[in-house]
Amino acid sequence: MLRFLPVAFVLCAVLAAAAVAGTARGPAPPVVVTQAQAPAPVETTTTPLATTPAPAATTTQQARPAPKPAAPRPRQGRSRALGKPFRGRLAGGVPLPLESDDYVTWDPILRDSPNRVWRTYGTDRLVSLIQRIAREFAADHPEASRIVVGDLSLPRGGNFGRQYGGLGHGSHQNGLDVDVYYPREDGCECAPSRPAEVDQVLAQDLVDRFVATGATYVFVGPRLRLTGPRPVVQKLVHHDDHLHLRIPKPATR
Numbered sequence: 700m701l702r703f704l705p706v707a708f709v710l711c712a713v714l715a716a717a718a719v720a721g722t723a724r725g726p727a728p729p730v731v732v733t734q735a736q737a738p739a740p741v742e743t744t745t746t747p748l749a750t751t752p753a754p755a756a757t758t759t760q761q762a763r764p765a766p767k768p769a770a771p772r773p774r775q776g777r778s779r780a781l782g783k784p785f786r787g788r789l790a791g792g793v794p795l796p797l798e799s800d801d802y803v804t805w806d807p808i809l810r811d812s813p814n815r816v817w818r819t820y821g822t823d824r825l826v827s828l829i830q831r832i833a834r835e836f837a838a839d840h841p842e843a844s845r846i847v848v849g850d851l852s853l854p855r856g857g858n859f860g861r862q863y864g865g866l867g868h869g870s871h872q873n874g875l876d877v878d879v880y881y882p883r884e885d886g887c888e889c890a891p892s893r894p895a896e897v898d899q900v901l902a903q904d905l906v907d908r909f910v911a912t913g914a915t916y917v918f919v920g921p922r923l924r925l926t927g928p929r930p931v932v933q934k935l936v937h938h939d940d941h942l943h944l945r946i947p948k949p950a951t952r
């Protein structure tokens with residue numbers, strides 16, 4: 700019995716260290732634990748398998764392999780934006796992959812890349828649009844850095860306020876909003892810290908591309924020289940380092 704104590708002590712120390720590491724990045728979001736993200740149940744099959752040898756495979760078993768699960772097929776339009784961007788929810792949202800050849804994601808609270816996945820959920824239409832614009836921007840500006848994408852919505856939408864760090868988001872609640880950081884003059888794939896760092900030519904190009912997709916709004920910073928058709932393009936405080944894109948809510952049948 701005693702010889703197990705050091706093992707138990709080491710295990711506790713490891714678990715305690717893991718708990719500290721888990722809290723060092725701030726409080727866990729209260730509504731972001733989804734089925735897929737929930738901790739895996741404790742493995743219970745190890746002991747029986749170790750003490751009970753598996754029977755040898757028979758000819759019958761080899762002739763009847765277990766069926767393969769069908770690969771999920773992404774379906775356009777499966778997500779639903781419920782309610783309003785500033786008071787709503789997201790059903791069937793999908794995460795934006797954290798990085799590609801054409802973009803990176805950025806965590807505005809940790810100020811690091813990539814973003815945490817629970818901050819990157821949107822409707823599948825929004826996620827597809829971001830990927831397409833990033834691809835087209837990269838093709839037309841091969842010398843430019845990848846675009847830097849910030850927060851979308853939480854996995855099930857809802858309030859994305861100060862409890863998730865920083866100023867929080869007034870909207871970003873139903874999968875139709877995304878923040879995109881302006882390209883920087885120095886090519887850093889990170890958020891600009893002041894307007895002088897923004898490459899305004901490339902930033903204007905991004906604004907124009909989003910307007911051309913039929914955006915509902917593109918909010919831009921008042922200290923920049925970015926323009927566009929009103930009322931789609933509007934200047935808004937706290938947008939001197941990123942633009943905020945809102946896409947239309949599809950008509951429901």
Ligand SMILES: [Zn+2]
Nearest residue numbers: 876877878943
């Ligand atoms: Zn925003």
